[in-house]
Amino acid sequence: MPPACPRHTSAATEAFPVSAGRMRTAILFTMCAGMFLVQLDVTVVNVALPTLGSELHADVPQLQWVVVGYSVVLAALLLTGGALGDVLGHRGVVLTGLAVFGAASAACGLAQSAGWLVAGRAVQGVGAALLLPGTMAVITGTFPDRTERARALGIWAGISALALPAGPLLGGILVQAAGWRPVFWLNVPIVAAAAVATRRLVPPDVRKPGRVDIPGAATAALALGSGVYAVIAKTPWVGLLAVAAAVAFVAVEQRSAEPMLPLSLLRSRQTAGANLVSAAMNFVGLGSVLVFTLYLQDVLEAGPIAAGVALLPMFVPLVLLGPVTGRLTAKFGPRPQILAGLVLGAAAMLNLLRIGPGSGYGTLLPTLLVLSVGMGLLTAAVVTAAVSDAPGERAGIAGGINNAARQAGGALGVAVFGAVAGEPAAHASFVHGLHLLGFVSAGLWLAAAALAAATVHSRGREKASCGDELI
Known part of the structure; x- marks a missing residue:
């Protein structure tokens, strides 16, 4: 989205007779509210899973779908949401996203x-796929000055990141106080307030000529959705459908005049490598949140609030390390942080081999802390690596591709981790599943470290997409 023109500022100021600075600040925090909800719903549901599973008589595969039903669609439509905003106007797309989400x-x-x-x-x-790129585009247009824009996007990213530790804690409080349904009802008044503010504050933006890559979006959704279904339902034939849909997606993107995923951006070894590392990162990270939640509540018999508090060490270091890693990446390049993060994460997952049916929380805690530190070192660095080789005018698209890669990896991770761990009621087999997941995850992250060492530049050309680091 191009920088906002003077016409935009005057229109909004007439709608709200306040200073331009206060108006821009109001727009910023309205967009932050939308993004906070998008991020919150990635983690807030996990703590509610045992309770809603009991009430709705849902088994582990159905609980997996409660989590991945959200992330699969978000990953598949994320780039399409950005393209819709360019063609139809980001203000309208944000309003639509809020309405759909609410x-x-x-x-x-x-x-x-x-x-x-x-x-x-x-x-x-x-709704989330419309909101994530739309809120960022509105902020970019509202703050035409580069310095102000960077500061605004940093606030947007920081508030979004707070949703990660807030999710388990808030979910635990709501579930223990009033059941699992308020976890979802909480969104409704916030969305309504954000929609009213968006309509009154954000002026209509300039639309770009173009079209939306519907065939690309459809084949991407079919490939990811059927792949996740094949893992959860253990159905190889559906896996073949996923492979066929993935091949069709590549063919469609190669022939499209305006592809959802410009394949030319993946010709860079660093860009391709960084996106694969990002997918591996969320594969382990979000998959772990699922099984750790089930372990805490069903094996250790912790209540929802206690489980939410117990999960905080997995998120707080991640949030705190984001800005630090950004500065380190600017100074040393992304590779040292990526390698350190992957090695620490591998060590953290190997600690799962120490867990037994009678182990307490203290045995799991090192995994939560060290994995969070590893992901904190990884996240900003891997986004920087993903966008550094992209031409300046395509850095936003490169950041969107990296977002989609992370969401897709997370959806597959939830499917695989739940399938391997199995039913937590069978404590011995569930713990055995944790051992296997720890071993496989460590191997995956060490392989990702080798890939990063071979593909990511050691120094230079760092141009992080501000605001994407903590998404």
Whole structure:
């Protein structure tokens, strides 16, 4: 989205008779509210899973779909959401995203079955895919000055990041006080307030000529959705459909005049390598959140609030290290932080081999802390690596591709981790599954470290997409 023209500022000031600075600040925090909800719903549901599973008579595969129904759709439609904003206007797309997200949240709160809830979560993913690129584009247009824009996007990223530790804690409090439904109803009044503020504060923006890559979006969604289904349902034939859809997606993007995923950006070894590392990072990170939540509540028999507090060491270091890693990356390049983060994460997952059916929280704690530190070192650095080789005018698209890679990796991780761990009621087999996941995850991250060492530049050309680091 191009910088806002003077016409935009005057229109908004007439709608709200306040100073231009205060108006821009109001727009910034309205967009932050939308993004906070998008991020919150990645983690807030996990603590509610045992409770809603009991009430809705849902097994582990159905609980996996409650999580991945959201992330699969978000990953598949993320780039399409950005393209829709360019063609139709980001203000309208943000308003649509808020409406879809709010309505879907209400539907989730009313759900009477696991299938109903999964469908609602998928529609939430549609709203999130419109909001994530749309809120960033509105902020970019509202702050035409580069310095102010960087500061605003930093605030946007920081508030978004706070949703990660807030999710388990807030979810635990709500579930223990009033059940799992308020986890979703919480979104509705916030979305309504954000929609009113967006309509009054944000002026219509300039639309760009172009079209949306519908075939690309459809084949991407089919490939990712069927791949996740094949893992959860253990159905190899659906896996073949996922492979066929992935091949069709590549073919469609190669032939499209305006592709959703410009394949030319992946010709850079660093860009391709960084996106694979990003997918591996979220594969382990979000998959771990699922099984650790089940372990804490079903094996260690912790209550929802206690489980939410117990998960904080997995998120707080990640948030705190984000700005530090950004400065280190600017000074030393992304490779040292990526390698250090991956090695620490591998060591953290190997610690799962120490867990037994009778182990307490103290045995799991080192994994939570060290994995969070590893991801804190990784996140900003790997985003920087993903966008550094992209031409300046395509850095935003490169950042969007990296976001999509992370979301897709996370969705697959939840599917695989849940399938391997199995039912937590069978404590011995569940713990055995944790051992296997620890071993495989460590191997995956060490392989990712080797890939990063071979593909990521040691120094130079760092141009992080401000605001993407902590998403």
